[in-house]
Amino acid sequence: MKIKVIKIGGKLIENNSVLASLCDALASLGEPFVLVHGGGVMGSHLAQKLGVEVKMHEGRRITDSATLDIAVMAYAGLANKRLVAALQARGVNACGLSGCDMAVVKSHRRAVQEIDWGFVGDVDDVDDDILAMLLDKGVIPVISPITFSPKGDLLNTNADSVASAVAEGLSRRYEVELVFTLDKAGVLLDVNDDNSLIREITPALYAELRAEEKIHSGMIPKIDNAYKTIEAGVASVRITSPNDLRGGTVVKK
């Protein structure tokens, strides 16, 4: 069976009309998928309203106990349930899950080295049996970036990493396409021109484009990560706009 694992950003959930058009697109896919969502902006907005200071180190957030509660409320609560309700309204039998639910995404708290990142998780394992049980019943899992450690800690986790781990876990039994959405048409030769879209990237083309410095530096870690998940068993990685889930750029072996 073929399956898509689709990662979307939190920005798409905050605005009702954007959420509606995203869910229209997902409902019309007509094939099984797993959705993994972020929620960054919703967390930041809630922290701001609550007067909780967001602590950063080198541009990355530190998750103290108050910030964790905010992330759980915003991501596992509001973002997740809004998405699920909007999908249900369109006939998609969605089920919201955070990592703790049926222990579907286990992680460990990141070790303290130079800096204590707080309640931040690095994913250890995704339970593909549970996800397959749901998919076999026609259920679409909608996964928040709140994972948990078997000790019982809820942990804030990078949603891209959760999506990659879910895709890798499911590739043990399905042919998986991992879809990353962004606010461009895909990987572009000219970052300001959607017509300069590269439809397919192979290792040979990628080496050539990098040698010629034709790929925007922000795209390099995304494509490098795409190849890591492909090495781990994922069939292909698509980088595209949420409005064109079958389009954009496909990264392939």
Added chain:
Amino acid sequence: MKIKVIKIGGKLIENNSVLASLCDALASLGEPFVLVHGGGVMGSHLAQKLGVEVKMHEGRRITDSATLDIAVMAYAGLANKRLVAALQARGVNACGLSGCDMAVVKSHRRAVQEIDWGFVGDVDDVDDDILAMLLDKGVIPVISPITFSPKGDLLNTNADSVASAVAEGLSRRYEVELVFTLDKAGVLLDVNDDNSLIREITPALYAELRAEEKIHSGMIPKIDNAYKTIEAGVASVRITSPNDLRGGTVVKK
């Protein structure tokens, strides 16, 4: 198969040590159960911190759009995931669900009559197939009081009503005991004396106690509701302290 549907209040989730002893008690039950939780205090505290005014009418809350978001964050988010993570840490394979998840608790928005209660739901249907699928796999459903209408509205719902509807739904296939927890040992002859506990209430005894005005007026709606769920198929209703889930008062046919 016998199964317990256990309703707990939100107060038990807010404090870590209270939550820990509740989850110890649940983990040592050694039988399948479904947990339904409220979250009232967590919602009120969050509303207060956010400066959102809680609108009331005759002692009951009106759920406007801002209050609904708070309820979804506090109940479907923080309360639900804290419970699930704490149960997982004790070897209970819990799965948090709100009504929208796999459409497990469908409701409709309460009709506007003299007063518009806002985004408040009255339960229409509980999907016992979904709950049975989970229970058959050894999964313990943990249900928040956020339900949804098939139109896609998330709806704040009375947790006692959700628990009753879940118990009634499950009684189509199991022998169900519905357990309501409170901060007393159960139904007491003398409200200030836990030793005055009535261990079993039958319709005959209930009629007698009411005629003699020996039952505290606050208990009458609880026992009336217990008999309504028993008429709807639930085997028995237990009213007890969360520290003594096998004790307290059993209301029987």
